[in-house]
Amino acid sequence: MNKDFLLEIGLEEMPAKYITASAKQLKERATEWFKEKKIAVSDIETYSSPRRLTILAKDVAIKQEDQIEEAKGPAKKIAFDEKGDWSKAAQGFARSQGVAPEDLSFQEIKGTEYIYIKKEVKGLETSILLPEFKKIITDMTFPVSMHWSDCDLRYIRPIKWLIALFGTEVIPFEVAGVKTGNETRGHRFLGQNATIHSPADYEKALLEQFVVADADARKEAIREQIAEIETIQKWNIPADADLLEEVNNLVEYPTALFGDFEEAYLELPEEVLITTMKEHQRYFPVFDQENRLLPHFITVRNGNHEHLDMVQKGNEKVLRARLSDADFFYQEDLKMTIDEAVHKLKNIVFHEKLGSLTEKMKRVQKVALLIADYLSWDEEQKKDIYRVTDIYKFDLVTNIVGEFPELQGIMGEKYARLQGENEAVATAIREHYMPISAEGELPKSDLGSLLAISDKLETLISFFCINIIPTGSADPFSLRRSAFGVMRIIQANEWNLPLAEVLAEIVGIERKEGFSELPSEEVYQVAQNFMKNRLRVILRGHDVRQDIIEAVVGGDPNRIPQIIDSAKVLNESTNDDWFRPTIEALTRVTNIAKKYEDHEAVDPSLFENDYEKELFDSVQELKRDYPNMTIVERLKRFAKIRPIIDNYFENTLVMSENEALKANRLALLVELSTFIREFAQMDEIQVK
Template sequence: MGKDLLLEIGTEELPPLYILPALEQLKVNAKKIFNENRLKFQDCKTFGTPRRIGIFLFDLSEKQDDKVLEVIGPPKIVAYDSSNNPTNVAFKFAKEHQVNISDLKIKKIPKGEYVYIIKTQRGYKTEKILPELLKQLISSFSWKKSMRWEGNFRFARPIRWILALYGNNVIKFSIADVTSGNKSYGHKMIKTKPIVIKDISKFEGILEKNYVILDYESRKKLLLNQIFKIANKVKGIPLINQKLVEEVTNTVEYPTVLLGKFSNEYLSFPKEVLIDVMENNQKYFPVVDKEDKLLPYFLFVKDGLSKYNDIVREGNERVIKARFEDIKFFFNEDRKTTLESKVDKLKSVVFQEELGSIYDKIQRLMTLCEKVQSLFKLDDLNKIKRAIYLCKADLVTEMVREFPTLQGVIGREYALLDNELKEVADAIYEHYLPRFVQDDLPKTPTGIVLSILDKIDTIVGCFSIGLVPTGSEDPYGLRRDTLGIINVILRNNLSISLKKIIDNSFDTYSNKLKVNKEKVLFDILEFFKSRVESILLEKNIRYDIVNAILSVDFDNFYVTFIKAEKLNNLSRKDNFNKSITAFSRVINILPKNFKFKGLREDLLKEEVEKDLFDVVKNNEEKFLHFINQNEFDKAFDIISGFSPYIDKFFDKVLVMDKNEEIRNNRLSLLEYIKSIFTKIADFSKIVIS
């Protein structure tokens, strides 16, 4: 029977976004450390607030498990003489490990026969080793940024107290000049005196009575319940941003939600601007009505009891009024001129030193949209060109300078106020999408094309001057842009050639790029390829099928993903492995550098090779029809019908005939068949189970 363990690390205020990752680390590291030290426990539970992180280990065993060791000794040849009697070497080994000479055993290992013993290492009592284990656990955190004191000890913020109990006993140790004990603390503004903890099972209840809710989920639930209840009083619906919920929940130990109000006059400004200020600057929750219109209210969270609420509310209302007055000023300044009139200022905004200004980027996009008009089947270039011309203009507005996250949003709103077409205005916003994982994707035809072209221009330019992402470094967000392009193409079923778009984009840089075009094109395609591979694997496509398809071609993402899903489904059928075996025989026998010599029917001497040629030739047109229709399952069924003919061919025909002409003709037949197979995949890369 074990005892419960409680470790609480009290700190100065932790950054709210550090807490959940720290709790995950704490759980993982605790399991690792205690398992490595042969200490069993039933379950564990972490907790964390801005001032503390900790863990419970329930039913932790009172003693380490014993460890059975196999100790290898000297070689048998020196431990025993020719009569198999133990030598002094054997006696010395037995004495060293405190065993009888009769306990020695012989074992054959790669180096030969050796003497060994089986030894049991008795486990220590848990209380004896806990001080070192807990110090190790506290030192095991990895922080985004940390502080250092007391030598080289690092932690996110200075440690102020440590509570360490095993059962009813205090586990004494010191770390970072803090000695552990049995004392904790309640809410810093309400209960400032230390609290002696005598019973681990009552710890959470005692802290809650002292206005600290230890559990993150409990704190979050309490916060959200208050938010919805108060919003309902003004017939509103709170806008719940999950990242903000996490941040605010981990900013307080005892959440109290209050309602603030602002003047209706500010509702005349773009809704997204007001929401951005409330959420990102002030950490408030905006309130909307049933029609999603913004109401003149906001919800905010204070830490502690419902005391001095009116004073706190008035303070927050003054702050939001000041911020909204800034918006009013910036908006009025921006609206003195049209969005179009601001474009010329982009000539002085540097995109990248070697690649020119933002204005240069716009000119490249103008040229690029003309070059790829047929690829995207664009009947009218007027909308896309207008959207391109205006898409970066809001970068020089006062509003975006003050609130950079609103780029695109402000451009859309100002374009609508200037009576631009709605699709053009929407495209100004949408061309930045997606901005992060799980973000929205562009929906309008103009926004879809502009989103792809803008990202391609950035990728081509950066790769051409050597700004390729390495490790965690990706200052221009090329990984994000690459995934964005892939997702936009897949969501909209765009059957387009990536290679042609990149090729045309490179040409728009004119003489700016002094690099090998083919090398840049290859590097970019490989960069895309690695992202496509990751996405396919995440979709549970077999890794060998992914390799087989990407080895052939992936220029058209839409087609690549259809092919992968259909081939993955086909792999579950009974005849799949048999067909793959036949296909692989064709591919594997061909010399690597073999060049098609031209196939002559008159040199097909054997009936089986004539039959093979006939069945392939007669079905080629139908096969290609299915390929062009992306019906890869039907195309596979056709070539699966070649399998018995391929098997007979290899059974009856010597491919490497002594006659060079016949040999080359047979290899050319196989090369011809391979050229058909590889319109789907390189089947030699598929692993046969």
């Protein structure tokens, strides 16, 4: 008869932002263990709270599946000694398999007979194997971990109790001096310890001790309570999935309530108020039906409805102190001019090997002007570049940003507007930080987009110059995120920047600043490969085949929107009838041409047949039309040229003994190959 298995890891309060991922990790490790051990299980549920990570495996088989194992031993020719008895090799193989030599047989494999054994292995009882969950617990990894007492184990927080229950049987093992049992702990203040007699009792037993163990149920309860307050008060409380997730992982028994703050604080910028409430206090801001911020907040108590008036007053007092500080900082900031703030940036080190923030901004200005030239920006647009790159980091020395770092850029925009900066410059100050996450919002303005990619590219190349390059999972300066952001911004704006050339020129800018721990060519190659890898990630996100990814990324990562469009078009065309013969023909051209890059201009007077002329005319048409063609049109043109290529090869000996004819024919193929390779490295595409 199957049984349920309950594993609860009881801990000191964990950081809220790591609980959901940790519960998921525990489930994944348990799932893999049951699969590896060939123990049937119908489902694995997870429970979590600030003080516990739990799995409940349903209908677990009481023993492993029986298995048939097969093994190949030594060749038959060495299985017997000169007397015809089993050799030492055969006897050793039999011992290793736990059988007698008489149980051995022979099987022919690729013309040679080998000793062969096929045996039935009875599955072990599940209860014998479950103590291995000790290793599952100790092998878990966390973004932060700690030692405690004299324990050698590093863990997210100290382990205080353990439950390992298979049916009604306690599975015995010990982790960090804590032995397994069947007793859990309830709410720290409202509950008591509770005995779990069977896994099915777990959720109910904890609820009786004021713990809602099901994280989804707890979250839904919070959502419903907030909605009820919203309806009664006729407020508008916008959904905030991230804040709800964090609050949910801060409480075990949620009770929502609201509080107030003085209307005078509404004079502060809305972002300051919201950040104070959300980031510092984990409160939900309240708005009216016209989406105007109101002097109220919602908070969630880890407890019941008793003494809510005192809880409300306590939260109001804490928030009032926070807002009072914010108001003081804001008023002090208003006394400082942008120029005074910029002057202070000289004393802030960007990196010990890369100078101050002032020096970084000067380098970014050079990069921004470089990119602006590639984008054909006029002198009027460049005036905004000069101004914004002179000042765009100034808010880092303001009091508000010092207290609320998450407002960098946001307060810069507000202070810039208050001090008369134009719309484009003020907006770009905020947008240059974007995107702040892999899927974060992108800049909407041209100047903001230009400043964002200039700042990020300068950061990348300057760090590469001093040999700080992300390896494995180590990326302390978030350089991967910066590169990914550059790619996304370029793609969104459809800026066909020749990125390879831009990277090379930025390397030159950084070298002139004296950053030279690596040779220029090595820095350039590191940058190229780094950007290629980010481009691969983007293309995988579009479900592009890996061989096609390598085909479009294989050269220099140059005009990003074109590369992405080429990958999509190729990926969508793989099942078309024309695709395979076209790729094969184009690959044949490039394979020949890449060995003969140096060539003279094609001389039509040397053509010996109409097939040469037809291909030449097609290449000239392609050369004329290519710059104005869409990606789809380019691929269709290649498909149209394909039979002309086939006829050319069938009727023309490229490697003629006549050196003049040979050189002329190779020159034609090299000219065609230039367009093919700009589109993709066709030899990377698998068409067999």
